[in-house]
Amino acid sequence: MASLLEISDVSVRFGGLVAVDGVSLAVGAGEICALIGPNGAGKTTLFNAVSGNAAISSGRILLKGEPIHGLAPHQISAKGVRRTFQNGGLFAGLTALENVLVGLHAKVGSGFLGLLAGARASERAESSSTEQARALLDLMEVGHIADELASDLSGGQQRIVEIVRAIATEPPLLLLDEPAVGLAPHMREQLVRIIRRLAAEQGVGILLIEHAIELVMAVADRVVVLNYGRKVADAPPEQVRADKAVLEAYLGHA
C-alpha cells in the first residue's frame, strides 16, 4: 500500500546551490511527520517542492501513488495538498470568515453567469458555504473572530485561522510551516490539540516544520531531520532525541 505522500530522492537546485539533496521520505494517512533541522537546512524548500512553488531538479513526488511534481500550485492544491506559510499567508484585507471561504473556493459551486443573473442556486451555494466556514471556525475554537479583519487578529489567531483555511476542503495532506512561531503558551496548546484531532479523526497526513522542539516531541509520530539539504535522521521522536547526527546538526561537530 502506497503512502499518502512519497518523496523519493528529490533534489532542488538554485543555480549552483543544492538546497535539497536527494531526500526521500513518506507520510501516511493520519500520520504526523515533523521536519526539523537548522536554518537553511532546506525544510521550507522541500515544502515548496511538494506544493509546487519550487521546481525539483531530480526525483519524484507522489501523492497517493500519482506524480504531482511539475504541476502548478493550484493544481496540486486541488489534488488535496494544502499548506500554510512560514510568514503567515492570510489575506490581510479579508475577514477570518472570508479567508476560510477562499479556502473553500473550489467547493463553492456558484457559477459566474448564474451570479450575474442572480440565480438562486448560485446565491444558495454562496450562503451555504458561508455557513460551513462559520461552523469550521466555531469548531476550531475561533468562531468569535469570524468577522474580524485578518490584519486585526493576533499572531496566534492568524495561525489558527490559516490552518482552518487550509483544512476547509478536507485535504488528505496538510503542510504546516512553523505554525507555532510567536504563539502564546495557551495558543500552542490549542494548536497541538487541533493538529492531533486532524490526524486522529480525519486521517489527515501532516508534514510539519517546527523549531519548537517540545511541540514536535508532543505531536509527531515521526521526526525527519534535515541538515545541509540532506536527510540525517528519520525515526520516532524519542530515538531522534538521542541521535548523534541530530545533535551534530544542531550543535555542530563535538
Next chain:
Amino acid sequence: MTDAAPIANPTGKSGRSKPPAARQRRTLFWAVPLLLLPLPLFLDQYKQYVANLILVYVPVAVGFNIVIGNLGLLAFSNVAFFGIGAYASGVLALKLGWPWWTTILPAGLMGALAGCTASVPALRGVRLFYLAIMTLAFGELLRWVYIRWVPVTGGSFGMSVPQPSVLGWTLSTEGQKFYVFLVLAVLAVVLTDRILRSRFGRAFMAIKDNELAAAAMGIPTDRYILLAFAWSGFVVGIGGSMYAALVGHVTPVAFDLTELILEFAVVMVGGLGSLVGSVVGAAVITAAPEFFRGLPGAQELLFGVLIVLVILFLPRGLASLLARLHPIFVDRHYRD
C-alpha cells in the same frame, strides 16, 4: 476517541437568509436611482448633460476600480477600454447603420476583448511599475490606431455618431438619455456587486493580498486575473458606448493620458476598491468643475486642490466618509 464531532465536515445549517447588510445594500442600489427619477424635471439641458456624464463615468470608474482596487494590479489600460467601447458603438452606428442600443453589448464585448489583451503582460507575471508602463503603452497604441485608421475611425477629426435610439425611439433630449443611462449605470453597479460579493470577488482580493497563498488555496490565479480584466473591459466598454451616445462625436483626443488621469482621480477620490466610491467619485469629479465655473482661471486650480485635499485627509476616499455616516455604505468586502 472522545470528540465525536468531525472536524472538516461540520453539519452547519444551510440556507440561512442573507445577512441584513447585503439586503440593505440592495435597497440602496434601487432606492438611489428611484430618487433620481424626477431629476430631469429640475435640470436645464446643460446641467442634464453633466448629470448624464456622471452616469457615463459610473461604469468607467467601476471597471477601473476592479483592476486597480480589487485585483490590486497597477494596470492603466482603462482609457483603452473606454475608447474601444466608444469607437465600437460609433463605427457600428455610423458605418453599418445599427441603432445605438444594439451597439451597447458589442461595445462591451469589444471592451472585454481589449481587457483580455491588456491582461497579457499581467498574465506573464509583469507587475508594479513595469505593468503600469506597459498598460499605458497599450492605451497609447490604440490612440495611434484611432488616428491612423482613417477610413474606419475618421482619424484625428474623429467621427460623428448618429442620434442614439432605443427600440425605435430616438433619444433627442438629454433627459431621455438620462433614463437609459441610469439603467445601464445601475446594471453595471449591481452586477459588479454580485461578482465582488461572490467567490470570484474573494478570489480577486485574495490575489491582491497574497498571490502565492491564493494559488495554494487552489485558485487558478491566471484565470481570475483574465476574468477581472475582461469584466472590467466589458463594463468600461459600455461606458464608452454611453459616451459616444452622449457626446455624439468620438475623437482620439477624448482617450488620451489626461483622460486616464481624470479616471484615476475618480477612483482615488471615490475610494480605491470601493464600489460606492466609484459612484461617488464619478459624481464629484465630474460635477466639481461645474461649481468652479464662475471663477475663470481658478477652475483648474480649485479642482486640483479638491483632489489633493481629499487624498490627504481621506486616503480611502469619499467612500470612507460615507461609511462613517452609515454602515450601509461600508464596503466590507473591498478593503485594502
